[in-house]
Amino acid sequence: MSEAASPGLTAVVPAAGIGSRMGASCPKQYLPLAGKTILEHTLDALLSHSAIAQVIVALAPHDTWFETLSVARDPRILRVQGGAERAYSVLNALHVTTGPWVLVHDAARPCLTHGDLDELIAAAMASGxxxxxxxxxxxxxxxxxxxxxxxxxxxxxxxxxxTPQMFPTGTLKRALEEGLALGALITDEASAMERAGFTVKMVEGRADNIKVTRPEDLSLAELFLQQQSARQQARPD
Structure with missing residues (x-):
């Protein structure tokens, strides 16, 4: 699916975690990476895709870092309060989402490409x-x-x-609510949908769509971003 043919979509970015394995003085999504924070790269990857009309960021109640980012002033970004677990953060975002489809993307996956987004959107809309x-x-x-x-x-x-993981908004909301009410282990959105009896399509994505989890991941993510930038610049106009 080309970007021009894609509908306006809502992206949800759970960003309320602290990332304790990084051993940093701030949540890992605010660590510097190639001239920006990790979260800024993540949000840029989403906001620069023409299929995405809005990004909802779920933040911890005590978060004082997000408001210092220039991207925080983008009118397409909406903030909600995050929860103690990822599923609660996503659910809080879904409560204010009006679009029929939503895709959820990890705050610490800064290397997402538009090509992977195109493939995901097409597959999700074709399969549910x-x-x-x-x-x-x-x-x-x-x-x-x-x-x-x-x-x-x-x-x-x-x-x-x-991630991203993309589903119909109402269906995902109900699956999360039911799973949480029963105390089910929900590790990602797909696990909630699977538990609710839905079939989820797997789309093979790029291996460089890594999640920054440990200190050594930062240098690897920077290398991937540099490679992606070089490929983009080398493309003919």
Whole structure:
């Protein structure tokens, strides 16, 4: 699907986490990366795509960093209060969403490309819901509580779940509400939809759509952003 043919969409970015594994003095989404914060790169990737009309950012109640970013003044951005868990942050955003479709993207995935967005939007609208993912390439092991290997897992058909994840707004809202009410483990939007009995389409995305989780991920994300910028500049007008 080309950007010109895509409808106006709402993107939700849960950004209320603290990212304790980074060991930083601020939430990881506000760490510097290639001249901006991680969150600014993430929001830029979404706002620069013509299919996306609005971005709802779910922030922690004590967040004092977001308002200092220039992107915070973009009229297409709406802020809501985040929750203690990702699912509550997304649900708070869905309560103020009026569009029929929503896509949810991690705040700490700054390397999203428009090509992946195009593929996701087309697949979601054709199938009723889809997520980006990358195939598992390494040998998979299962361990016990003591860290001992108990089995080698067949990686055939296994995927790493990425974001964005795109679904009809009302359907996702109900799936999250029902799952949370029953105390179900909801690790991403797809898990709520799966639990509610819906089939979710997997769309193979780029492997450089990484989530910045540990300090070493910062240099890797910067390299990917530089490579993406170089490819963009090398394209003929």
């Amino acid at each position: 819901g889809a997520i980006l993912g990358s195939r598992v390439r390494d040998t998979m092991k299962r361990t016990d509580g003591a860290g001992n290997i108990v089995a080698t897992v067949d990686r055939d058909g296994l995927w790493h779940a990425l």
